Amino acid sequence: MQPIIEIRGLEKTYASGFQALKGxxxxxxxxxxxxxxxxxxxxxxxxxxxxxxxxxxxxxRVTVDGHDIQRDWRAARSLIGLVPQELTTEAFESxxxxxxxxxxxxxxxxxxxxIERILKDLSLWDKKDTKVMALSGGMKRRVLIAKALSxxxxxxxxxxxxxxxxxxxxxxxWEMIGRLRDSGVTIILTTHYIEEAEEMADSIGVIxxxxxxLVEEKAALMEKLGKRLLTLxxxxxxxxxxxxxxxxxxxxxxNGRELVYxxxxxxxxxxxxxxxxxxxxxxxxxxxxxxxxxxxEEIFVSLVxxxx
Amino acid sequence: MNLxxxxxIYVFELARTWRTLFQSIAGPVISTSLYFIVFGAAIGSRxxxxxxxSYGAFLVPGLVxxxxxxxxxSNASFGIYMPRYSxxxxxxxxxxxxxxxxxxxxxxxxxxxxxxxxxxxxLTARLxxxxxxxxxxxxxxxxxxxxxxxxxxxxxxxIWADGWEKLQIVPMLIVTPLAFLGGSFYSISMLxxxxxxxxxxxxxxxxxxGFRWSxxxxxxxxxxxxLAMTALLLVICLAIVWWIFRTGxxxxx
Numbered sequence: 390m391q392p393i394i395e396i397r398g399l400e401k402t403y404a405s406g407f408q409a410l411k412g413x414x415x416x417x418x419x420x421x422x423x424x425x426x427x428x429x430x431x432x433x434x435x436x437x438x439x440x441x442x443x444x445x446x447x448x449x450r451v452t453v454d455g456h457d458i459q460r461d462w463r464a465a466r467s468l469i470g471l472v473p474q475e476l477t478t479e480a481f482e483s484x485x486x487x488x489x490x491x492x493x494x495x496x497x498x499x500x501x502x503x504i505e506r507i508l509k510d511l512s513l514w515d516k517k518d519t520k521v522m523a524l525s526g527g528m529k530r531r532v533l534i535a536k537a538l539s540x541x542x543x544x545x546x547x548x549x550x551x552x553x554x555x556x557x558x559x560x561x562x563w564e565m566i567g568r569l570r571d572s573g574v575t576i577i578l579t580t581h582y583i584e585e586a587e588e589m590a591d592s593i594g595v596i597x598x599x600x601x602x603l604v605e606e607k608a609a610l611m612e613k614l615g616k617r618l619l620t621l622x623x624x625x626x627x628x629x630x631x632x633x634x635x636x637x638x639x640x641x642x643x644n645g646r647e648l649v650y651x652x653x654x655x656x657x658x659x660x661x662x663x664x665x666x667x668x669x670x671x672x673x674x675x676x677x678x679x680x681x682x683x684x685x686e687e688i689f690v691s692l693v694x695x696x697x
Numbered sequence: 698m699n700l701x702x703x704x705x706i707y708v709f710e711l712a713r714t715w716r717t718l719f720q721s722i723a724g725p726v727i728s729t730s731l732y733f734i735v736f737g738a739a740i741g742s743r744x745x746x747x748x749x750x751s752y753g754a755f756l757v758p759g760l761v762x763x764x765x766x767x768x769x770x771s772n773a774s775f776g777i778y779m780p781r782y783s784x785x786x787x788x789x790x791x792x793x794x795x796x797x798x799x800x801x802x803x804x805x806x807x808x809x810x811x812x813x814x815x816x817x818x819x820l821t822a823r824l825x826x827x828x829x830x831x832x833x834x835x836x837x838x839x840x841x842x843x844x845x846x847x848x849x850x851x852x853x854x855x856i857w858a859d860g861w862e863k864l865q866i867v868p869m870l871i872v873t874p875l876a877f878l879g880g881s882f883y884s885i886s887m888l889x890x891x892x893x894x895x896x897x898x899x900x901x902x903x904x905x906x907g908f909r910w911s912x913x914x915x916x917x918x919x920x921x922x923x924l925a926m927t928a929l930l931l932v933i934c935l936a937i938v939w940w941i942f943r944t945g946x947x948x949x950x
Contacts, residue, residue, distance in 0.1 A: 481716065494789065
């Protein structure tokens, strides 16, 4: 199936000379949730802003459902809803007015039933006549989401949707994003909460220094790059790793009281059984052991570091 | 053509007017009434008639023009500056809305407001002085042309300004002085010859003169020239707005 968004050779150099994007190629599949991960200043927001028409690209091409964002901008933009990172709202307007305004702006005729459903979905219905300025931060964020959904877009960009949102609300927002995906909306979210990507995304793109470092299905990424650690708490501390065990990738920590074995989940034989047997042969005894999977965060940090 | 967007912007902007009804409408109406009381009734009663009409009646077109000019600039500039300042402009920039549609929405709303205001001032003036309108069609034409032109100017100002100070300083240091010196309160024939020449560089002179002609049939400058100058001003503003959107000046990085 044709990707819903195709980005080719996208570059952006700001007037200050700062090169935010250095040739980005990216395909986003229809109906998926793509999480764009990257440190601050990696180019996440610039990338989104170009696709949405807020920033002009220096070079490259973007198509949205086959519509070129330059030549066929009206059709391309009509398909997209954007929730910006900053909580920018029309402070003096009522929730109802500001959401209805957005629908009109995107070229859709008024439809109170749609606005009502969106506001109810986002638990904003009882606030519909409240001025936006009187709402809490979490509610304002939801107003921004309601505005972005007001014209029933098929693609939704969420630029750090849960920044500054409390834990409970974050859960609620994840659930809502999941429901949107189920209704067929393609969702692109940027975040630097790895937890968020891990929880929600189907695919993960890592962007660093203006380049896409990788795009991969989440499960495949975890499997491919996931390292496991086996940690053994030793009965007696070791000064150094015995020469007989030099074949194993072992490290000592906690002043020699812990022995850490790093193994790859991809391999058929982990070597754990062999290692434990050898330890017994050499009289190294341990009181406890546990294994641990590397999180997306660790994968991410190591990726960015490799590239740097 | 995204008509829904034009309507959305237009309605949204006018809603701002109803919300701030007192500031936007009552304020200028009250201050104009004060002008009539002070200049028209109190001081004006000691003046001889100007160009064949009583000084009070002479003042009416000038005062309407002055309020329409200043309010058009301030309304339109505020309308577009506000979303730039608060950041909500992202939505406009990401929407399937062309520059032309944006301008119709914002400038149309600001001009509508000015026309309503101008009409209200005329009605208020009627309470104080008796006046007639010789050419109602041209009166309306000048009123609309001026409202649109100066709303465009305000729109440009709102995009150019990068702070509240700049937003205030242009109306205060340029628009208000030009309006005061543009013959709102006097006929330029009352000035010494040298200043009569200087004053011809003030675009407001042509607006006020043309507008006053539509009331009393007498003007400081030929009415065709008034119309031409107003149209020229309109074209200049349109050209600047076109350039702004083409280059993305202060709107897009």
